[in-house]
Structure formats: C-alpha cells, structure tokens
Amino acid sequence: MSSPSLPAPPALNDLPDKTGHFGEFGGRYVPETLMGALLDLEREYLAIREDAAFHAELNGLLADYVGRPTPLYEARRLAEELGGKARIFLKREDLAHTGAHKINNTLGQALLARRLGKRRIIAETGAGQHGVAAATACALLGLECAVYMGEEDMRRQELNVFRMRLLGAEVVPVLSGSRTLKDATNEAMRVWMQTVDDTHYIIGSCVGPHPFPMMVRDFQSVIGREVRAQCLEKTGRLPDAVLACVGGGSNSLGLFAPFYDDRDVRMFGVEAEGEGILTGRHACSITTRRIGVFHGSKSYVLQNEDGQITPAHSISAGLDYPGVGPEHSFYAASGRADYLSVKDDEALAATRQLCRLEGILPALESAHALAALPRVLAQLPAGSTIIVSLSGRGDKDVYTLRGVMQEGEG
Amino acid sequence: MNRIDRMFAARRRESRAAMIFFLTAGCPDLESTEQAIDALAEAGVDLIELGIPFSDPIADGPTIQRASQVALERGTTVKAILDLVRRVRARHPDLALLLFTAYNPVFHYGEAAFVAAAAEAGADGLLIPDLPPEEAGELRRLASERELCVVFLVAPTSSSARARAICEASTGFVYYISLRGVTGARAELPADIEERLRELKTLTGKPVAVGFGISGPDQARALVPLCDGIIVGSALVRLIGEQPRPTLREDVRRFAGEMCAALAEAATAR
Numbered sequence: 286m287s288s289p290s291l292p293a294p295p296a297l298n299d300l301p302d303k304t305g306h307f308g309e310f311g312g313r314y315v316p317e318t319l320m321g322a323l324l325d326l327e328r329e330y331l332a333i334r335e336d337a338a339f340h341a342e343l344n345g346l347l348a349d350y351v352g353r354p355t356p357l358y359e360a361r362r363l364a365e366e367l368g369g370k371a372r373i374f375l376k377r378e379d380l381a382h383t384g385a386h387k388i389n390n391t392l393g394q395a396l397l398a399r400r401l402g403k404r405r406i407i408a409e410t411g412a413g414q415h416g417v418a419a420a421t422a423c424a425l426l427g428l429e430c431a432v433y434m435g436e437e438d439m440r441r442q443e444l445n446v447f448r449m450r451l452l453g454a455e456v457v458p459v460l461s462g463s464r465t466l467k468d469a470t471n472e473a474m475r476v477w478m479q480t481v482d483d484t485h486y487i488i489g490s491c492v493g494p495h496p497f498p499m500m501v502r503d504f505q506s507v508i509g510r511e512v513r514a515q516c517l518e519k520t521g522r523l524p525d526a527v528l529a530c531v532g533g534g535s536n537s538l539g540l541f542a543p544f545y546d547d548r549d550v551r552m553f554g555v556e557a558e559g560e561g562i563l564t565g566r567h568a569c570s571i572t573t574r575r576i577g578v579f580h581g582s583k584s585y586v587l588q589n590e591d592g593q594i595t596p597a598h599s600i601s602a603g604l605d606y607p608g609v610g611p612e613h614s615f616y617a618a619s620g621r622a623d624y625l626s627v628k629d630d631e632a633l634a635a636t637r638q639l640c641r642l643e644g645i646l647p648a649l650e651s652a653h654a655l656a657a658l659p660r661v662l663a664q665l666p667a668g669s670t671i672i673v674s675l676s677g678r679g680d681k682d683v684y685t686l687r688g689v690m691q692e693g694e695g
Numbered sequence: 696m697n698r699i700d701r702m703f704a705a706r707r708r709e710s711r712a713a714m715i716f717f718l719t720a721g722c723p724d725l726e727s728t729e730q731a732i733d734a735l736a737e738a739g740v741d742l743i744e745l746g747i748p749f750s751d752p753i754a755d756g757p758t759i760q761r762a763s764q765v766a767l768e769r770g771t772t773v774k775a776i777l778d779l780v781r782r783v784r785a786r787h788p789d790l791a792l793l794l795f796t797a798y799n800p801v802f803h804y805g806e807a808a809f810v811a812a813a814a815e816a817g818a819d820g821l822l823i824p825d826l827p828p829e830e831a832g833e834l835r836r837l838a839s840e841r842e843l844c845v846v847f848l849v850a851p852t853s854s855s856a857r858a859r860a861i862c863e864a865s866t867g868f869v870y871y872i873s874l875r876g877v878t879g880a881r882a883e884l885p886a887d888i889e890e891r892l893r894e895l896k897t898l899t900g901k902p903v904a905v906g907f908g909i910s911g912p913d914q915a916r917a918l919v920p921l922c923d924g925i926i927v928g929s930a931l932v933r934l935i936g937e938q939p940r941p942t943l944r945e946d947v948r949r950f951a952g953e954m955c956a957a958l959a960e961a962a963t964a965r
Contacts, residue, residue, distance in 0.1 A: 304829065312830050313827065313829065313830065314798055314825045314826060314827070314830060315753075315825055315827070316753065316754040316824045316825055316848070316850070316872075317824070317827060317847075317848045317849060317850040317852075317853055317857075317861070317872065318754075318850040318851070318852055318872060318875060318876070319852075320827055320850070320852070320853065320857065321850070321852040321853060321854060321857070322852065461757075461760055461764075462750070462751070462764070467751065468751075471751050471752075471753050474753045475753055475754075475755075475756075475876075475877045478753075478754070478875060478876050478877055479875055479876035479877070480875075481852060481875060482852075482875070575803075576802075577799050577802060577803060578798045578799045578802050578825070579751065579799060580751075580753075581825075583802075586799075588799070588803060591772050591773055591800060591803070592773070592799045592800035592801075592802065592803030592804065593749065593750040593767060593799075593800070594750045594751050594799070595750075
C-alpha cells in the first residue's frame with residue numbers, strides 16, 4: 286500500500302502545545318456549540334496520527350492518486366537570469382492532481398471524516414482551488430460535499446465553480462459582507478454549527494480553531510518532508526533557504542515545518558501586498574503586526590482601531606484573506622522565519638518570467654514567492670541552494686492574466 | 696451585590712422567570728438604541744444584553760448579521776457604545792445591563808482597559824460567545840476585581856463534563872443555547888430542550904436563562920417552568936428595524952410588555 290519512495294510521517298516541531306497554542310497565538314475561540322466537535326476532532330486526529338493503517342491508506346492515495354512525490358525541479362534558466370550565484374529548485378506542487386497542493390489536506394481530512402462517521406463535508410473556498418480539492422476527495426470517497434464561496438469569487442472564478450459542480454459538489458453562494466473568502470469562511474462556520482452532528486468542516490488552510498492549524502500543517506508537511514529527502518539526494522545537503530507565499534499558510538507551513546529544527550535553513554514567507562501597504566489595499570497581516578482573534582484563533586489580523594476586521598486585497602484570490610495561520614505569527618514573532626511582501630504587478634511580472642524562462646505557468650499565489658526571489662537571494666551567500674514552493678498551476682488565472690497583460694504584449 | 700445577581704434573586708423569590716432582551720447597539724443608529732432601551736426599561740424588562748456590532752459575526756443568523764453591518768456602516772464605535780451605557784445608567788440606576796460582544800473588539804481594546812471602561816460606564820457584566828472559559832482566565836480575574844459578571848454559554852452539544860465546568864465558571868447566570876445553529880427567531884424549538892434544561896438544573900444552582908430562536912410569548916411560556924430567564928434577540932432586532940422611526944419607542948414597549956406579561960403569568964420551576 287504505502288509507497289516506499291514516500292518519507293515516513295511526522296517528526297515535526299512540537300508545536301502547538303496541548304491547548305493548541307503556538308506561543309501566544311492560536312487557541313480555540315469559537316461558540317460553545319462547536320467546542321464538542323473540535324474536541325472530538327482533536328482526539329480522533331491525535332489517534333490517527335499514530336495509526337499506521339491510516340497513514341498507509343493516505344500514503345497510498347498520495348502516491349497513486351495525487352502523483353506524489355511531486356518533482357523537485359532545478360530552474361537553471363531562472364537562476365541564470367537572477368545572477369547565477371544560487372541554485373534554485375522549484376517544488377512542483379502544481380503537478381499534483383487538481384493542480385495545487387490543496388489535495389494533500391483534503392484527502393487527509395476526508396479520510397478522517399469517514400473515520401468520524403461523518404458522511405457530509407463542507408468547505409470554504411476563495412479562488413476555488415481548495416473547493417475543487419475538497420470536491421475531488423469527496424467524489425473519491427463517496428462523501429456529500431457542499432462548498433461555500435463568496436458571490437464575488439464565484440464570478441471571478443467561474444471555471445472552478447463549474448469544475449466543483451462537475452465533481453458532484455454543491456456550490457453555495459455567500460452573499461454577506463464583502464462576498465469573498467472571509468465571508469465564505471464565516472458562513473461555513475455558521476452552517477457547521479447547525480449540522481455539526483453529521484458534518485465535517487474541511488478548512489483549507491492552517492487557520493481556524495485548534496486542531497485545524499496543526500492538522501492542516503501536518504497533512505501538508507508531506508511537501509517539506511519530500512523536499513528534505515529530494516534536496517539531500519540532489520545536492521548532498523539541506524537547502525540554505527525555503528521560500529513560499531503566505532495566505533493562510535498551508536503550502537508555506539507544509540514546506541517550512543519539517544525544517545523547523547534545522548536552524549541553518551532560513552525560511553522566507555511572502556505576503557500579498559496588493560496595490561501597496563500605503564494604499565491600504567493589501568493582505569499583509571504579518572507585516573502590519575496587529576494581533577487579533579479571527580476565525581477561531583489568535584494571530585496577526587487586518588483590523589481597524591475598533592477591532593473590526595478590514596477587507597484584504599490581492600490580485601490572487603488565494604491570498605486575499607485578512608488573517609494568517611497562528612503558526613506563521615509565531616514564526617514571525619519569534620524570528621524563526623522572515624516575511625516579505627510582493628505587490629500585484631510584481632507577481633504578474635514573475636508569472637511572465639517563469640513562463641518564458643522555464644515554460645511553467647505558475648498560479649498567481651505561487652508567483653508571489655517567485656517575485657521575492659531577487660530580494661531573498663540578496664540575503665544569502667553565493668553558492669546557496671534555495672527551494673521555492675510552486676504551490677499551484679496558473680491555468681485558473683488565465684482570464685485575470687489576459688485582462689491585465691493584453692497591453693504591451695506584441 | 697451585582698445588579699444581575701440581585702435581579703435573579705428577586706425573580707426567584709417571586710417564582711418568576713426573568714425577561715431578557717438582546718439588541719444590537721447602533722442599529723439603526725445609537726439614538727434609536729437608546730430609545731429602545733428606555734422603552735424596554737419602561738416595559739419592566741429584567742436584563743438587557745447590549746450587542747457591540749462585529750464585522751464577522753459567526754454565531755449570528757441573518758437578522759443580527761444585518762444589524763451589525765448597518766451599525767458599523769453608520770460608524771458605531773465601542774467608545775460611543777460605552778458613552779451610551781453611561782447615559783442609560785444615569786437614567787435607569789437599577790436596570791441590569793450587560794455587554795454582548797465578539798472577543799476581538801475586547802482583545803483589541805485591551806482586556807484590562809475594556810473591563811475598567813465597562814465597569815465605569817455602568818455595565819454589570821460581559822457575555823462573549825466566542826471566548827470559552829479555557830481562554831478567559833485573565834478576563835475572569837479582571838472582571839471579578841470590578842464585580843462584573845462574565846456569563847458563559849452551554850450548548851446542546853456540550854458534554855456533561857463541559858456543561859459542569861461552564862456552569863462553575865459562569866457568574867450572574869448560565870446561558871443555555873436552545874438549538875444547534877446561529878441566532879434567529881424560529882417557529883419551533885428543538886425537542887431535546889426540556890431534557891437538556893432538566894439535566895443542566897442538576898448541575899448548577901445558578902440561574903439558567905435560555906436563548907437562541909425564541910420569538911414570541913407562547914414559546915416563552917412553554918420554557919418558563921424549565922428555567923430562570925428567557926432571552927429574546929432577533930425578534931426584537933427585527934422589530935427595531937433598519938431605519939429610525941417616531942413610533943419605535945411605542946412599538947418596543949408594546950412587544951416587550953407582552954413578553955413580560957406572558958412571563959408574569961407563568962410560574963418558574965422553583
């Protein structure tokens with residue numbers, strides 16, 4: 286069952302603590318109606334974490350269904366273009382089934398839901414990648430699936446709405462608030478409160494109340510575990526740095542967490558700066574450093590002087606979220622990782638650059654990490670090896686790209 | 696003695712359940728909120744839960760979500776709500792009043808500063824639905840120093856062990872959430888409510904008030920034998936509406952009066 290090429294699970298850092306805290310961040314801030322389900326989920330999850338049969342089944346699916354391990358590809362032309370002083374490797378999550386890393390988590394959680402005896406899955410989605418991954422896992426395992434999506438995002442990501450419906454999921458438009466990811470998350474939590482007895486909520490990122498941030502990170506950490514083994518095999522040593530975009534934090538923590546105790550491996554997270562910090566239209570919750578409690582945990586959050594959450598902005602729907610996972614806040618506050626920010630237009634330029642130099646169309650989310658490469662390389666000694674998480678492919682973004690790139694493209 | 700404790704003790708002596716209303720501060724505007732509170736006080740309401748609007752209310756149904764949005768669009772701030780509490784307290788020295796809020800506005804204000812400001816304005820307690828007792832240690836300590844109640848909620852999904860711990864942590868009263876789901880008036884209450892309330896009564900001697908889904912006098916009358924207080928929120932918020940109006944005060948007084956009369960007729964469990 287289990288593929289021999291897949292490294293064995295856990296041995297991550299020992300975060301969070303038993304109460305779900307990452308230092309001062311994290312925790313479980315939810316209405317009492319959900320506490321029972323979260324405590325059950327935590328107990329069951331901790332049990333399956335040690336369960337070889339569960340991992341054998343999950344690893345089997347990751348190998349034969351998702352196509353793992355995904356390649357670690359050395360982008361030589363890109364490295365040459367950026368000065369030729371470093372080796373740049375791309376972790377090709379874009380080649381995973383459904384086109385992004387999201388499937389690693391939805392398969393794990395859907396298997397867990399089946400074990401909990403829950404036949405119905407709900408999920409929130411922004412760009413639709415997590416929604417598609419949830420719908421896919423549910424189709425595979427024969428579970429009912431409802432995906433909550435802001436009406437504005439449904440309009441922007443019509444193709445993914447169609448994909449989810451094709452996979453048998455119900456896509457429910459969310460009409461409240463800004464009609465984007467944060468409102469879809471609110472609505473999914475409300476629906477979960479009403480249906481908690483027979484429904485499991487698959488959160489798509491390392492956010493939400495404990496145990497979600499830990500659980501999503503663990504399921505995504507297959508990324509970093511593979512990178513570790515692949516990098517050792519290709520270069521004979523660990524990388525000098527790892528780099529990923531940060532929305533909620535699922536691809537980035539999946540890459541970072543297995544390197545947490547390797548103090549020589551530097552970590553760089555990239556937030557979406559939208560139109561620029563000073564314009565107020567951005568998604569830089571870490572860079573702006575205001576702690577708050579949002580969607581069930583304590584973390585850095587975009588908010589006003591009265592503690593009201595303020596809308597985020599990014600050209601990339603997957604990074605268009607006013608919060609961030611509590612583990613990232615902890616890495617930022619403790620200095621374990623460094624955080625940068627990249628504007629919409631820089632991400633677009635990086636998208637075009639990767640297309641032309643390497644023949645790879647990255648998701649706009651992943652392009653934020655690529656756009657930060659020159660600044661990150663400037664902080665590393667010559668001869669360094671850096672891993673960039675290419676978290677998803679950009680097919681979903683072609684309409685957005687066409688809209689903004691038409692001018693000046695001969 | 697805190698006004699909330701005093702009020703429940705008095706109702707208990709009279710074998711009556713307390714009539715409790717929730718309303719969102721600042722919807723349709725703060726003047727209307729103040730008029731509505733005056734009307735509730737005149738109708739003989741026992742306790743008011745004054746809601747601080749929040750941008751992302753995950754425990755609320757459409758009625759209160761909408762009210763929060765209206766209040767925020769009209770610029771309602773925590774400071775303006777505390778000023779309103781101060782004015783209300785000056786006019787109604789005996790009215791029990793608590794602040795009902797999501798945790799983030801409190802956290803952002805600073806727990807110590809918020810507790811001090813709430814106490815100085817004349818609030819009697821805090822009810823923070825997304826702050827479970829496990830995360831509330833510091834707030835409980837600060838509140839008890841200022842003699843503010845901190846009310847915690849028990850849900851139909853709470854295990855007996857959790858319900859017991861919540862009852863122990865809660866001061867003033869225990870809030871029983873009648874149903875699985877969000878706030879909002881419902882035509883029918885869940886079938887297990889009677890059994891759950893009886894069980895809760897064996898776990899605590901503190902007053903137990905029931906909220907979520909209660910919309911009218913008939914539902915209130917049916918619940919009175921099982922509890923010490925009835926909480927109505929969305930039905931009042933809907934009545935108050937989204938636009939200020941000259942008849943607001945009279946409308947609220949009539950509705951609250953009917954509810955209070957229904958409770959006065961029905962005897963409580965004790």
